[in-house]
Amino acid sequence: MTDKPVIEIRDLHKSYGALEVLKGVDLVAPRGHVVSLIGSSGSGKSTLLRCANLLEDSQQGEILFEGEAVHWRGQGLGRHPADKAQVTRIRTNLSMVFQQFNLWAHMTILQNVMEAPVTVLKRDPAEVEVKAREYLEKVGIGDKCDVFPAQLSGGQQQRAAIARALCMEPRALLFDEPTSALDPELEQEVVRVIKDLAAEGRTMIIVTHDMNMARDVSDHVVFLHLGKIEEEGPPAELFGNPKTDRLRQFLNAGVAA
Numbered sequence: 001m002t003d004k005p006v007i008e009i010r011d012l013h014k015s016y017g018a019l020e021v022l023k024g025v026d027l028v029a030p031r032g033h034v035v036s037l038i039g040s041s042g043s044g045k046s047t048l049l050r051c052a053n054l055l056e057d058s059q060q061g062e063i064l065f066e067g068e069a070v071h072w073r074g075q076g077l078g079r080h081p082a083d084k085a086q087v088t089r090i091r092t093n094l095s096m097v098f099q100q101f102n103l104w105a106h107m108t109i110l111q112n113v114m115e116a117p118v119t120v121l122k123r124d125p126a127e128v129e130v131k132a133r134e135y136l137e138k139v140g141i142g143d144k145c146d147v148f149p150a151q152l153s154g155g156q157q158q159r160a161a162i163a164r165a166l167c168m169e170p171r172a173l174l175f176d177e178p179t180s181a182l183d184p185e186l187e188q189e190v191v192r193v194i195k196d197l198a199a200e201g202r203t204m205i206i207v208t209h210d211m212n213m214a215r216d217v218s219d220h221v222v223f224l225h226l227g228k229i230e231e232e233g234p235p236a237e238l239f240g241n242p243k244t245d246r247l248r249q250f251l252n253a254g255v256a257a
Helices: 045-052 084-092 109-119 125-138 154-167 184-199 211-217 235-240 245-256
Strands: 007-016 019-029 034-038 060-065 094-097 172-176 204-207 220-225 228-233
Touching (some): 007 045, 019 034, 034 211, 045 172, 084 094, 094 154, 125 154, 154 172, 184 204, 184 211, 211 235, 228 235
Antiparallel strands (some): 007 019, 007 060
């Protein structure tokens, strides 16, 4: 087991045509740490997460997974990962949980959770089923194995999506606004699961609008503003004693809302 950070990003730049969304961002997610990304809509949080998972190509900078640098071909807007096998290997070790659960409607919850380990990782279906049932129990919906996504509440669907991510047994979990599509009551179901995962010492990067969750579960919080890191640090410091006016205004607006 390497002691290198699970994910390390150095001087990352990302543009969509002429629009520069990330303007030289550094990020480190050490093993067993929870890093939360906060900031206004359009600050680049979700884009940074998608670049970390190689779902989006970046134009400049380095991305390292457990010390291994992603190999690139081309430059600027023409830059793409050079090694498809490397991309696949990295992605299978970074499980992503999206805002809109992305469950397959025609599969039961158990089938949803089992699908990727069996088809992508070629694991034994009988062994995967045992694990899948364990993870569904862990997130509190072990009794929902045989139902279809449409029969679950939003909170239950998101917990199924978390179980699906866990069943890949990844090195890190990436959450992109995991609670923003949920009513407050259902949101708390998902927050409880994420807190439990944090308490287990899992490596996570969380893009969130939920400042309470960011404060409670994070080892490190990063405040992005217009594609740059405006401020970062331990949650007690960031929330208790913000150093920049922009962060103070952002936190005050959140309290007022």
